[in-house]
Amino acid sequence: MEEMKRQQRKRADDIARKMSPHLRKALSAESRRKAGGSGGGRTMRILLEVDRRPSRGWVESLKRGFASRGYRFQVLRRMPRLRLVSAIVSIPCLRTLCRHRRVTRVHLDRKVRVRLNVATPSVGASALQSRGSTGKGVAIAIIDTGVYPHPDLTKPVNRIAAFRDFVGGRTKPYDDNGHGTHVAGDAAGNGFSSKGKYRGPASGAKLVVAKAFDRNGEGNSSDIVAAIDWVLRVRKKYGIRVVNMSFGLPGVSRCSDDPICRAAERAWRSGLVVVASAGNDGPGPRTVTSPGISPLLLTVGAVDDRRTVRQADDRVAAFSGRGPIAGGRTKPDLTAPGVGIVSLRAPGSAIDRDDPSARVGARYFKLTGTSMAAPIVAGGAAQLLQKRPRLSPAGVKRLLKRGAFRLKAPRNAQGSGELDLRFAVK
Numbered sequence: 001m002e003e004m005k006r007q008q009r010k011r012a013d014d015i016a017r018k019m020s021p022h023l024r025k026a027l028s029a030e031s032r033r034k035a036g037g038s039g040g041g042r043t044m045r046i047l048l049e050v051d052r053r054p055s056r057g058w059v060e061s062l063k064r065g066f067a068s069r070g071y072r073f074q075v076l077r078r079m080p081r082l083r084l085v086s087a088i089v090s091i092p093c094l095r096t097l098c099r100h101r102r103v104t105r106v107h108l109d110r111k112v113r114v115r116l117n118v119a120t121p122s123v124g125a126s127a128l129q130s131r132g133s134t135g136k137g138v139a140i141a142i143i144d145t146g147v148y149p150h151p152d153l154t155k156p157v158n159r160i161a162a163f164r165d166f167v168g169g170r171t172k173p174y175d176d177n178g179h180g181t182h183v184a185g186d187a188a189g190n191g192f193s194s195k196g197k198y199r200g201p202a203s204g205a206k207l208v209v210a211k212a213f214d215r216n217g218e219g220n221s222s223d224i225v226a227a228i229d230w231v232l233r234v235r236k237k238y239g240i241r242v243v244n245m246s247f248g249l250p251g252v253s254r255c256s257d258d259p260i261c262r263a264a265e266r267a268w269r270s271g272l273v274v275v276a277s278a279g280n281d282g283p284g285p286r287t288v289t290s291p292g293i294s295p296l297l298l299t300v301g302a303v304d305d306r307r308t309v310r311q312a313d314d315r316v317a318a319f320s321g322r323g324p325i326a327g328g329r330t331k332p333d334l335t336a337p338g339v340g341i342v343s344l345r346a347p348g349s350a351i352d353r354d355d356p357s358a359r360v361g362a363r364y365f366k367l368t369g370t371s372m373a374a375p376i377v378a379g380g381a382a383q384l385l386q387k388r389p390r391l392s393p394a395g396v397k398r399l400l401k402r403g404a405f406r407l408k409a410p411r412n413a414q415g416s417g418e419l420d421l422r423f424a425v426k
C-alpha cells in the first residue's frame with residue numbers, strides 16, 4: 001500500500017517537473033472547469049521538447065501508440081533542429097506524454113504579440129544615417145508580421161531574398177499588420193523613396209522574412225519556433241548572420257519556461273546574432289519580456305532621442321522594459337532610438353488603417369516601441385559583420401556594448417548604453 005502511494009507520488013512529481021508553469025496553470029484551470037460540469041474530452045495545443053532530433057519514424061510510432069489507446073494526438077509540426085514537436089492533444093494523452101522518457105519538457109502553445117507602444121504625435125525623428133558600411137553581403141532574418149515589398153527594400157535591387165509564411169502559407173511577400181514592414185525598414189531601409197532621408201543602418205543588407213504573426217499582430221509560439229527552425233535550415237543558403245525578434249512574452253522569468261527563448265538560444269549558439277526587444281512594460285523592475293530575458297541574446301531597450309542628433313540629451317523611454325532578470329543579472333544589453341521612429345509604411349495594413357495620423361508622406365510611418373529599437377541594433381550588427389565577418393555572436397555583442405554611448409541612467413534601464421557605431425568607422 002505504502003509502496004503504491006510512493007509510486008503514485010513519484011509519477012505525479014514526474015509530470016509536474018516536465019510541465020512548464022503556464023501549462024500547469026492552464027491544466028488546473030481546465031480541471032476546475034471540468035469539476036464545474038462543462039466540457040470533457042477537451043484538447044490543448046502544446047509544444048514538446050524531446051531529448052534528440054525527433055525523426056519522422058519516432059513521431060509516427062508515438063502517434064500509433066496513442067491512437068491504439070484512443071488518445072487524441074495530432075502533430076502540427078516537427079522541428080528537428082530545435083528538437084521540438086507541436087501538437088494538439090487530449091488531456092489523458094498529455095499526462096502520458098509527460099511520463100515518456102524521451103520527452104524532456106512540455107509547454108503550452110501560447111499566443112505571443114508583437115508589442116507596440118502608442119504612436120507619438122508627429123515629431124521629426126531622425127533616422128540613422130549610414131556610417132560607411134551598409135551590411136552588404138549579410139542577410140538579416142526578421143520574424144514578424146511579414147513584409148510589404150516597399151521600394152526602399154526592392155529598389156534599385158530587390159533585397160528581400162526569401163519570404164516564408166507560417167500563418168497563411170502564401171508565397172509572395174505581404175504584411176497585413178504593418179509592424180514587420182516597419183521593423184524591416186528600421187534595420188535595412190535604404191531611403192529610396194525619401195532621397196536617403198529615412199534610412200536604416202544596414203541599407204545594403206539582404207532580408208529573409210518569416211511571417212509568424214497574423215493581421216492582429218498575434219502569433220502562436222509553435223509558428224514562431226517553426227520560423228526559427230526554418231531560419232536555421234536556410235541560414236547558409238542566404239548568408240543569414242543576424243535574427244531580429246521584436247516581440248515578447250511578459251511574465252516569464254526563466255528561459256526554460258518558454259520554447260521560443262530556448263529556440264532563440266539555440267540559434268545564438270549555432271552562430272547567429274539574435275537581437276530581442278526588451279518589451280514595452282517598463283518602467284518597473286523585472287519587466288523585460290521573453291526571449292529578451294535570455295542572458296545570451298542581445299536585448300535592446302528604447303531611448304527617446306529628443307529629436308536631436310546628439311546622444312547626450314537622450315533618455316531611456318519610460319515604457320522600455322527594465323532588468324534585472326533571474327539571478328539578478330543586468331538587462332537590457334543596449335538601447336537604441338525607439339520613440340517616434342519613421343520607417344516603412346505598409347499601405348492598407350491594420351496599423352496603417354488604425355492610425356492614419358502616423359503616416360509620414362505616402363511611403364513612411366511613425367511608430368514607437370522597443371520593437372523599433374531592436375532592428376536598429378540588428379542593422380548595426382550587420383554593418384559590423386560586413387567589416388569583420390569572422391566575429392562570433394559573442395564578439396559582436398561585446399564590441400557593440402563596449403562602443404555604446406553611456407547615458408545617465410541605471411544599468412538595468414540602458415544596459416551598456418545607447419548603440420553607437422562610431423568605433424566601427426575607424
Ligand SMILES: [Ca+2]
Pocket residue numbers: 304305306307308309310311312313314
Ligand atoms: Ca538626441
